[in-house]
Amino acid sequence: MNRTSFRLFITPLLLVICTLFYYFGELVDWAVWDALRHNFFYGVHDIHRLLFLAPIIYAGYTARVKGAIIITLVSFIIFLPRAFFISPFPDPLLRMLLFIIFAGVIGCLVGTVRNQAKRSRQLEAMITSERDKLLSIVDGMADGVIITGPDYRIRFMNANMVKEFGAGTGSTCYEHLQKVDAPCKQDCKIPDVINSGEIKKWECEFPGGRSYEIMAAPYVDTDGTVCQISIFRDISQRKNA
Amino acid sequence: MDPEWILRIVLFGIVHWILAGFFLHDLASRQRVFGGHKPPWAIVILIIPCFGSILYLLFHPQILNPDYYQDKHHRDKHDK
Numbered sequence: 140m141n142r143t144s145f146r147l148f149i150t151p152l153l154l155v156i157c158t159l160f161y162y163f164g165e166l167v168d169w170a171v172w173d174a175l176r177h178n179f180f181y182g183v184h185d186i187h188r189l190l191f192l193a194p195i196i197y198a199g200y201t202a203r204v205k206g207a208i209i210i211t212l213v214s215f216i217i218f219l220p221r222a223f224f225i226s227p228f229p230d231p232l233l234r235m236l237l238f239i240i241f242a243g244v245i246g247c248l249v250g251t252v253r254n255q256a257k258r259s260r261q262l263e264a265m266i267t268s269e270r271d272k273l274l275s276i277v278d279g280m281a282d283g284v285i286i287t288g289p290d291y292r293i294r295f296m297n298a299n300m301v302k303e304f305g306a307g308t309g310s311t312c313y314e315h316l317q318k319v320d321a322p323c324k325q326d327c328k329i330p331d332v333i334n335s336g337e338i339k340k341w342e343c344e345f346p347g348g349r350s351y352e353i354m355a356a357p358y359v360d361t362d363g364t365v366c367q368i369s370i371f372r373d374i375s376q377r378k379n380a
Numbered sequence: 381m382d383p384e385w386i387l388r389i390v391l392f393g394i395v396h397w398i399l400a401g402f403f404l405h406d407l408a409s410r411q412r413v414f415g416g417h418k419p420p421w422a423i424v425i426l427i428i429p430c431f432g433s434i435l436y437l438l439f440h441p442q443i444l445n446p447d448y449y450q451d452k453h454h455r456d457k458h459d460k
Contacts, residue, residue: 150444
C-alpha cells in the first residue's frame with residue numbers, strides 16, 4: 140500500500156482506535172481481561188470522548204467541512220449505545236450532544252480555514268504566473284522600461300534597460316541614469332506625471348552621448364504608491380544622422 | 381412511549397438521513413463502487429440506519445480525501 144492510499148484509511152483507523160478506547164471497559168468485561176480492569180475505563184466518559192477530536196479535526200483538515208460533518212455524525216452514532224444503554228451517570232445524552240456540537244464546530248472551522256488557505260495558495264500561484272507572463276513580455280520588449288517611485292528610487296528595470304544602463308533597482312534614477320547627485324531640474328517629469336496623472340513624452344540626453352525618447356505615465360504599484368512607468372526608446376542614431 | 385425515547389429515535393433518524401444524504405450523493409457521483417454495482421449500496425445506506433452509512437464509508441474512504449484523485453493523477457503522470 141503506497142502513501143497516498145494509506146492516507147485514505149487514517150480517519151477510519153483513528154475512528155476504530157477511538158471506539159475501542161471508548162468501549163474498552165465493556166471490552167474488558169466481555170473478554171474477562173481482569174488485569175486490564177482499571178477505574179478509568181468505568182468513569183464518566185467525557186474525557187474519553189475528547190479523543191474523538193483527533194479524527195474529526197483530521198477529517199476537517201483533509202476533507203474540509205463535509206468530512207468534518209460526516210465524521211462528527213459517525214462519532215455521534217458511536218456514542219449512542221453508551222448514552223442510551225450503558226452510562227449510569229446523569230444526562231448522558233445531553234453531555235454527548237454538547238460534545239458533538241463542540242467537536243463539529245471545531246472540525247468545520249478547521250475545514251473552513253483549510254479551504255481558505257488552499258484558495259489563497261491557488262490565487263497566489265495564479266498571480267505569480269500572471270506576473271511572470273507580464274514580466275517576460277516586458278523583458279522581451281525592444282525598448283527600455285523603468286518604474287520609478289515618487290522618491291526617485293528605481294523599482295523595476297526591464298532586461299533592455301539593464302543592458303543599456305546596468306542593474307540599478309533600488310538606487311535613485313538621477314544617480315543611476317544621469318550620474319548626478321540631485322534630481323534633474325528641467326528634464327525630470329516625475330512630479331508632473333505622478334501628481335497630475337498626465338502622460339508625458341520628451342527627449343533626454345544621457346552621459347555617453349546617448350539620446351532617448353521617453354514616454355512616461357502614472358502607475359500604481361502593488362503597495363498602492365503612485366509611481367511613474369517610463370518607456371525609453373533609443374534615438375541616438377536618428378539624432379546623430 | 382417515553383418522551384426521552386422519542387427524542388432518541390428522532391436524533392437517530394436525523395443523523396441517519398443526513399449521513400444517507402451525503403453518501404447517496406457521493407454514490408451517485410462516483411464512477412466506480414466497491415462490488416461494481418450501485419443499487420445494493422443505495423439499499424444498504426437507506427435500509428440500515430446509520431450503520432449502513434458507516435459501512436459505505438469504510439469501503440469508500442476516498443470521500444474523506446477529495447484530493448486523492450488529484451494526487452493519484454499527478455503521481456500517475458509523474459510515473460509516466
